[in-house]
Amino acid sequence: xSRVHDIAVGIINARxxxxxxxxxxxxxxxxxxxxxxxxxxxxAIDVDEYTHYVARHNRITERQHQELMAKLxxxxx
Numbered sequence: 001x002s003r004v005h006d007i008a009v010g011i012i013n014a015r016x017x018x019x020x021x022x023x024x025x026x027x028x029x030x031x032x033x034x035x036x037x038x039x040x041x042x043x044a045i046d047v048d049e050y051t052h053y054v055a056r057h058n059r060i061t062e063r064q065h066q067e068l069m070a071k072l073x074x075x076x077x
Contacts, residue, residue: 008044011035012053019060024068032057 001009015032036053039045045053 002044004042004044008035008039008042009049012039012045016056016060019057019064024064029057029061 012032012035015028015035018028019032036045036050036057040047040050
């Protein structure tokens with residue numbers, strides 16, 4: 001892999017590490033999306049990697065939403 005690819009993947013993965021650590025901020029989600037969008041548009045990652053990152057981000061977002069809903073449901077009870 002190229003140096004540019006390695007840098008792009010490092011930037012993207014750093015954001016995923018923060019998301020997986022429990023950070024739910026809208027800013028981090030925006031940065032994560034921007035990181036893989038820019039990497040793909042500049043040719044640093046291919047379409048398969050891009051698709052993987054989009055799906056991964058969607059799964060993390062879905063899990064965070066489910067966790068939030070569970071907390072809110074717990075407050076109602």
